[in-house]
Amino acid sequence: xxxxxxxxxxxxxxxxxxxxxxxxxxxxxxxxxxxxxxxxxxxxxxxxxxxxxxxxxxxxxxxxxxxxxxxxxxxxxxxxxxxxxxxxxxxxxxxxxxxxxxxxxxxxxxxxxxxxxxxxxxxxxxxxxxxxxxxxxxxxxxxxxxxxxxxxxxxxxxxxx
Ligand SMILES: [Zn+2]
Numbered sequence: 001x002x003x004x005x006x007x008x009x010x011x012x013x014x015x016x017x018x019x020x021x022x023x024x025x026x027x028x029x030x031x032x033x034x035x036x037x038x039x040x041x042x043x044x045x046x047x048x049x050x051x052x053x054x055x056x057x058x059x060x061x062x063x064x065x066x067x068x069x070x071x072x073x074x075x076x077x078x079x080x081x082x083x084x085x086x087x088x089x090x091x092x093x094x095x096x097x098x099x100x101x102x103x104x105x106x107x108x109x110x111x112x113x114x115x116x117x118x119x120x121x122x123x124x125x126x127x128x129x130x131x132x133x134x135x136x137x138x139x140x141x142x143x144x145x146x147x148x149x150x151x152x153x154x155x156x157x158x159x160x161x
Contacts, residue, residue, distance in 0.1 A: 001092050002120050003045065005129045009092050010044035010085050011037060012130065016137040017084075020144050036081055043069065043085020047093075057111060061090060061101035091136060096128045 001009070017040075018033030019025070050059040069083035093101045093113070097120055100113020118124050 001097050001125065001129060003048065005096070005125055006044045006048070006089055006092060007041060008126065009088055009129050009133050010041040012133045013088055013136055014040045017140065020137070020141055039079065039081040040085040040088070043082035044089045046086055047089045057093065057099060058102040058105040058109065061093065062105040063103050066090065088136060092129060092132055096132045
């Protein structure tokens with residue numbers, strides 16, 4: 001996807017995440033959306049820096065780079081949420097566009113993609129971006145609302161209730 005698609009994805013995803021984390025729709029929801037949108041959008045723009053430095057869809061489109069952004073806040077105490085932008089960039093490139101990304105670069109140069117994507121210049125690119133973002137939010141909602149329940153029920157069964 002191009003920059004426009006990645007920004008659209010990051011902003012829509014952040015709004016959705018804000019409502020998932022603070023569903024009331026009040027000032028706290030708005031503050032959460034702002035706090036998430038800025039770092040997630042920056043993170044979503046980051047991987048395509050490899051169009052200028054390195055090999056595009058390889059150098060900054062792989063799991064080691066994502067791992068760095070996940071670990072960074074724990075080590076240095078900032079850049080929280082940036083990893084979400086990097087991750088959603090990967091998801092959109094893999095699921096939404098024709099060409100995949102080299103997830104295991106530099107170990108493997110092979111690019112992984114799903115056969116459902118469209119070309120970056122396609123007139124359906126924005127629609128695909130919105131659909132992918134919607135699916136991401138459904139997945140996050142399941143994790144936020146269902147996984148704790150499953151864990152709770154599994155825990156109950158394990159202790160014999
Ligand atoms: Zn990309």
